[in-house]
Amino acid sequence: MAVNDRNRPVYMISVAAQLAGVHPQTLRTYEQKGLVTPQRTSGNTRMYSQADIERLELIGELTSEGINLAGVIRILDLQGRLDERDQELDDLHKRVRRLADRVHELETRENVKSLVRARDLPPVLRRLP
Structure with a gap:
């Protein structure tokens, strides 16, 4: 999959939540905390890309290992810098x-x-x- 395809917003929140194995409210919480930033349609509907889904899966892995959201934020920031x-x-x-x-x-x-x-x-x- 090309980089541009990975960043194309294609999933509504319900589908993104299902793909990531979390509740849609969890995605809203992650967005509030800056862990993920879905794009928005003109009607303000959240749309998630494949890159967002992969990020959500990583967040899930980290939290399942016992890392709290503050730690996840720090890890993702460091990964971005790297x-x-x-x-x-x-x-x-x-x-x-x-x-x-x-x-x-x-x-x-x-x-x-x-x-x-x-x-x-x-x-x-x-x-x-």
Whole structure:
């Protein structure tokens, strides 16, 4: 499933609650506490995405292990920060690879120019840029 598909709001609260294995009122409580933020239709109906359902499942796992909602909030916050750092790291790795490719390209170009300038080449080849 593509990232955009995971974030598309498709489930009404009753379906989301059933998928997450909780009561709809629990979802309202989670929303009040900032644990989940469903999108809203123009008629103000809560709509949950697959990403929301996965988050709700994680919340359920954590609370079933005895972690209270304050702890869950803290864990989710830290996970979000970790995900952001992972993305930043991936972006930096891509940038380093692009720079390394550029350096290699410039070195190759310089090596070719050096060969062309070599004294033992015929004059016609020494004039190449």
